[in-house]
Amino acid sequence: MWKPDRTSKKPLYQQIAEFMERRINYGEYPPGSVLPSERKLASQLQVNRSTIVQAYEELRASGLIESRVGFGTRVSGDKWGFTPKHAANWRLYEESGAFLPNIPFIRRIREEIRKNPDIIDFASGELSADLFPNQAFQKLWQEKPYLDHWGYDDPQGYLPLRETLASFLQTYHGIGSTSSSILITSGSQQSLFLITQCLLSAGDAVAIEDPSYCYSLPMFQSAGLRLLRLPVKDDGIQPDDLLSLYRRHRVRMIFLNPNYQNPTGTVLNPAHRMKLLDAAADLGIPIVEDDPFSLTSFDGNAPKPLKAYDTAGNVLYIGSLSKIAASGLRIGWMVAPQSVVHRLADARQQMDFGLSVIPQWIAAQFLGSKTDFEDHVASLRKALLRKRDLLASAMDEYLKGEVDYSLPQGGLNMWCSIHKKVDDFRLLEEGIKRGVIFVPGSVYGSKPGYVRFSFSRPDPESIHKGIRAFAEGLKHC
Amino acid sequence: MWKPDRTSKKPLYQQIAEFMERRINYGEYPPGSVLPSERKLASQLQVNRSTIVQAYEELRASGLIESRVGFGTRVSGDKWGFTPKHAANWRLYEESGAFLPNIPFIRRIREEIRKNPDIIDFASGELSADLFPNQAFQKLWQEKPYLDHWGYDDPQGYLPLRETLASFLQTYHGIGSTSSSILITSGSQQSLFLITQCLLSAGDAVAIEDPSYCYSLPMFQSAGLRLLRLPVKDDGIQPDDLLSLYRRHRVRMIFLNPNYQNPTGTVLNPAHRMKLLDAAADLGIPIVEDDPFSLTSFDGNAPKPLKAYDTAGNVLYIGSLSKIAASGLRIGWMVAPQSVVHRLADARQQMDFGLSVIPQWIAAQFLGSKTDFEDHVASLRKALLRKRDLLASAMDEYLKGEVDYSLPQGGLNMWCSIHKKVDDFRLLEEGIKRGVIFVPGSVYGSKPGYVRFSFSRPDPESIHKGIRAFAEGLKHC
Numbered sequence: 024m025w026k027p028d029r030t031s032k033k034p035l036y037q038q039i040a041e042f043m044e045r046r047i048n049y050g051e052y053p054p055g056s057v058l059p060s061e062r063k064l065a066s067q068l069q070v071n072r073s074t075i076v077q078a079y080e081e082l083r084a085s086g087l088i089e090s091r092v093g094f095g096t097r098v099s100g101d102k103w104g105f106t107p108k109h110a111a112n113w114r115l116y117e118e119s120g121a122f123l124p125n126i127p128f129i130r131r132i133r134e135e136i137r138k139n140p141d142i143i144d145f146a147s148g149e150l151s152a153d154l155f156p157n158q159a160f161q162k163l164w165q166e167k168p169y170l171d172h173w174g175y176d177d178p179q180g181y182l183p184l185r186e187t188l189a190s191f192l193q194t195y196h197g198i199g200s201t202s203s204s205i206l207i208t209s210g211s212q213q214s215l216f217l218i219t220q221c222l223l224s225a226g227d228a229v230a231i232e233d234p235s236y237c238y239s240l241p242m243f244q245s246a247g248l249r250l251l252r253l254p255v256k257d258d259g260i261q262p263d264d265l266l267s268l269y270r271r272h273r274v275r276m277i278f279l280n281p282n283y284q285n286p287t288g289t290v291l292n293p294a295h296r297m298k299l300l301d302a303a304a305d306l307g308i309p310i311v312e313d314d315p316f317s318l319t320s321f322d323g324n325a326p327k328p329l330k331a332y333d334t335a336g337n338v339l340y341i342g343s344l345s346k347i348a349a350s351g352l353r354i355g356w357m358v359a360p361q362s363v364v365h366r367l368a369d370a371r372q373q374m375d376f377g378l379s380v381i382p383q384w385i386a387a388q389f390l391g392s393k394t395d396f397e398d399h400v401a402s403l404r405k406a407l408l409r410k411r412d413l414l415a416s417a418m419d420e421y422l423k424g425e426v427d428y429s430l431p432q433g434g435l436n437m438w439c440s441i442h443k444k445v446d447d448f449r450l451l452e453e454g455i456k457r458g459v460i461f462v463p464g465s466v467y468g469s470k471p472g473y474v475r476f477s478f479s480r481p482d483p484e485s486i487h488k489g490i491r492a493f494a495e496g497l498k499h500c
Numbered sequence: 501m502w503k504p505d506r507t508s509k510k511p512l513y514q515q516i517a518e519f520m521e522r523r524i525n526y527g528e529y530p531p532g533s534v535l536p537s538e539r540k541l542a543s544q545l546q547v548n549r550s551t552i553v554q555a556y557e558e559l560r561a562s563g564l565i566e567s568r569v570g571f572g573t574r575v576s577g578d579k580w581g582f583t584p585k586h587a588a589n590w591r592l593y594e595e596s597g598a599f600l601p602n603i604p605f606i607r608r609i610r611e612e613i614r615k616n617p618d619i620i621d622f623a624s625g626e627l628s629a630d631l632f633p634n635q636a637f638q639k640l641w642q643e644k645p646y647l648d649h650w651g652y653d654d655p656q657g658y659l660p661l662r663e664t665l666a667s668f669l670q671t672y673h674g675i676g677s678t679s680s681s682i683l684i685t686s687g688s689q690q691s692l693f694l695i696t697q698c699l700l701s702a703g704d705a706v707a708i709e710d711p712s713y714c715y716s717l718p719m720f721q722s723a724g725l726r727l728l729r730l731p732v733k734d735d736g737i738q739p740d741d742l743l744s745l746y747r748r749h750r751v752r753m754i755f756l757n758p759n760y761q762n763p764t765g766t767v768l769n770p771a772h773r774m775k776l777l778d779a780a781a782d783l784g785i786p787i788v789e790d791d792p793f794s795l796t797s798f799d800g801n802a803p804k805p806l807k808a809y810d811t812a813g814n815v816l817y818i819g820s821l822s823k824i825a826a827s828g829l830r831i832g833w834m835v836a837p838q839s840v841v842h843r844l845a846d847a848r849q850q851m852d853f854g855l856s857v858i859p860q861w862i863a864a865q866f867l868g869s870k871t872d873f874e875d876h877v878a879s880l881r882k883a884l885l886r887k888r889d890l891l892a893s894a895m896d897e898y899l900k901g902e903v904d905y906s907l908p909q910g911g912l913n914m915w916c917s918i919h920k921k922v923d924d925f926r927l928l929e930e931g932i933k934r935g936v937i938f939v940p941g942s943v944y945g946s947k948p949g950y951v952r953f954s955f956s957r958p959d960p961e962s963i964h965k966g967i968r969a970f971a972e973g974l975k976h977c
Contacts, residue, residue, distance in 0.1 A: 050813025209852035336527025375686035
């Protein structure tokens with residue numbers, strides 16, 4: 024990112040004025056568009072606000088920009104420098120289209136984390152850098168150069184990876200499949216996106232867990248789906264709830280995260296799994312099974328996914344490397360009936376023409392290298408368990424009698440209910456003020472008074488500090 | 501891919517019967533779903549059709565599958581083996597959703613190329629394996645291990661790549677930009693997809709070149725856009741045509757491929773470029789400039805893109821490494837106003853949560869390594885020019901007086917008009933019969949009697965052979 028040169032003779036404000044003038048001439052800020060506020064630009068370029076005030080003053084004098092109270096600073100419109108310029112009304116275009124923006128809480132949290140990398144991050148459901156298998160990746164990188172093709176890939180994904188996954192799914196999840204029924208996607212996100220876009224229509228009713236990760240995904244609203252709630256108890260959702268829901272609405276699909284559910288961390292009762300499969304079969308509706316966490320099971324005994332029992336092909340099974348290896352590979356997969364895989368692969372060609380072969384090759388090597396992969400998973404489980412325990416002890420120390428939480432047996436998330444009545448937004452801001460961030464429960468569709476703490480991201484040392492800060496913030500709500 | 505074991509004592513038909521039974525039990529072929537035809541499965545598994553007939557016979561005897569004349573072979577429905585099973589009506593789901601399937605010609609061509617790798621391929625607009633910079637990639641791979649993060653990437657894409665691209669765009673295209681106005685996408689395909697999905701609404705009228713690559717993209721129809729035609733002359737589209745088109749319809753966006761247009765290979769008249777920019781500015785409509793080929797210019801003198809003159813920020817500029825380095829990296833980019841970049845980056849997070857950092861890192865290293873990159877481009881131009889000349893001489897030798905073509909000065913495509921009246925489909929099939937494949941013009945929205953030959957894929961030796969086969973086929977139309 025460009026920063027003003029503090030060693031140069033040219034004053035900072037002038038360097039910045041010239042930089043902003045360049046960007047305006049590049050068309051980055053079309054005529055009439057709003058420039059960053061003085062405060063925002065100052066923090067981006069790490070200078071005093073007064074320097075920006077001076078720089079904007081300079082540009083205003085040249086007639087390039089204009090400020091009006093309440094309207095911020097804009098690039099001048101029609102009478103523009105010497106030649107008159109018109110610009111497309113971009114705002115109009117940006118408001119067209121099917122895709123809703125991300126929900127405010129999420130945007131606020133992302134922006135805060137970007138701005139302040141030192142914040143104690145209980146919000147990102149992602150592994151910390153030290154938990155990625157960097158060594159293993161470096162090793163296969165060095166030992167075995169990539170010598171396969173650099174051209175477009177098979178629409179279903181890199182065949183060697185699909186072959187490796189077929190045996191991986193059998194070994195670790197008891198799921199039978201062949202390479203032809205596997206689709207490689209950009210994380211589980213793209214699998215979910217393809218399903219909502221290609222297999223459902225606006226107005227369709229889908230049943231999702233309450234609370235659920237799905238509520239945090241605008242993609243469901245963007246697709247115009249009607250979301251129906253299946254309450255999550257301590258042992259997950261109840262088959263009877265599905266049946267009564269179906270009687271009242273014509274449910275077309277069910278979205279479940281049976282192992283270490285996000286956000287609650289609960290495990291779907293094994294006895295209920297067959298019941299749900301049979302119910303889905305009787306009603307003839309598919310189940311989408313999102314399974315990102317099974318391998319993180321702290322005691323290594325996660326119940327088998329529903330897909331392992333699905334001989335009728337009613338389950339679309341989704342997995343990914345994001346939570347067990349490296350989210351930056353963007354490797355996810357879906358196991359589905361042939362015809363579904365073909366339909367989604369064809370649609371995906373229209374969206375991005377498929378994934379790069381390189382990360383798929385890395386994933387295939389890594390999953391194929393039995394010992395490297397299993398060593399990694401073993402140490403990952405240990406590390407996550409340690410962090411979970413640190414989080415729990417911090418809770419007991421600083422929040423005794425103020426919150427309830429249940430101890431997850433796998434995954435990255437701990438779900439807490441707060442006894443006193445709090446406003447989600449207030450709670451979040453009080454936390455941010457004190458250097459700690461987390462996700463308010465309402466993001467997952469639950470009533471206020473819940474919080475999701477992801478314990479995978481912060482380093483062990485800062486977990487106590489973070490919860491102490493949270494407790495402080497809670498006091499002020 | 502699974503293949504029967506010819507060394508085993510177990511007869512082939514039995515191995516295949518067991519394999520298919522396994523797949524049925526995995527749910528790859530749900531109850532009621534159609535199995536591959538005997539002929540298709542035979543060619544997939546490389547056995548005689550009679551072997552498949554025998555295998556299906558076996559499964560039919562066990563009641564697992566049933567065949568009915570005219571309905572093919574299906575997995576048995578409700579009464580299924582011992583336990584009754586129901587399956588979701590997948591066909592119903594596959595027909596929901598917004599995404600139209602790829603157009604039949606394209607599907608037919610892809611399938612044929614997959615089935616027959618030895619076919620002489622004038623259809624794929626892709627570099628041949630020997631034209632990818634394999635050495636350069638291996639080198640940077642070995643010299644400099646990747647030591648950056650393995651986590652989720654910035655929604656706009658890997659910052660070092662965006663920085664590198666900013667200077668790349670300045671150096672090679674005279675385009676001014678900063679990393680903040682660049683969005684990295686999965687090839688140009690994803691850039692186009694994001695624009696059609698997020699900046700336009702169903703019913704919007706967009707002006708596209710006729711003929712144009714856009715007609716081959718179901719994404720435009722999927723988004724419900726009305727496509728209006730700007731005829732492509734020898735020097736590209738005419739500004740006056742845009743104005744009269746605008747008067748008749750409320751055009752909301754213009755899609756152009758000014759340099760070495762796909763499929764015609766024409767170059768938009770430099771004198772017309774400013775006129776088009778001014779027209780677009782006066783009308784206040786954006787231009788999407790797709791620029792995959794500029795760097796392949798055989799004499800190195802491609803006219804500057806419109807974006808280089810776009811001070812008002814009316815041009816969304818799209819580039820990619822697919823046609824100049826390696827399509828398998830899936831690296832493309834868009835240069836656009838700040839606010840547009842933010843909107844599209846946010847929407848893309850919902851679709852796939854961003855690109856893998858690894859191919860982006862490779863691209864940054866490669867584009868950054870001046871000499872490696874420039875040596876590659878220089879030899880790429882030579883190789884493409886040679887192939888173009890071989891194609892032209894083959895045309896003169898075998899198709900004199902039967903076709904007209906214009907000699908492209910860059911890019912991968914030669915556009916031919918055929919004198920006698922032919923049926924596109926017939927022509928394609930006659931070619932396939934003779935081991936040569938190409939894209940009929942109607943795929944690009946043009947009247948029958950045109951063909952696009954991509955000369956980048958076949959090796960020099962087979963170009964003559966391919967055109968001779970085409971000429972043979974043409975005789976039989």
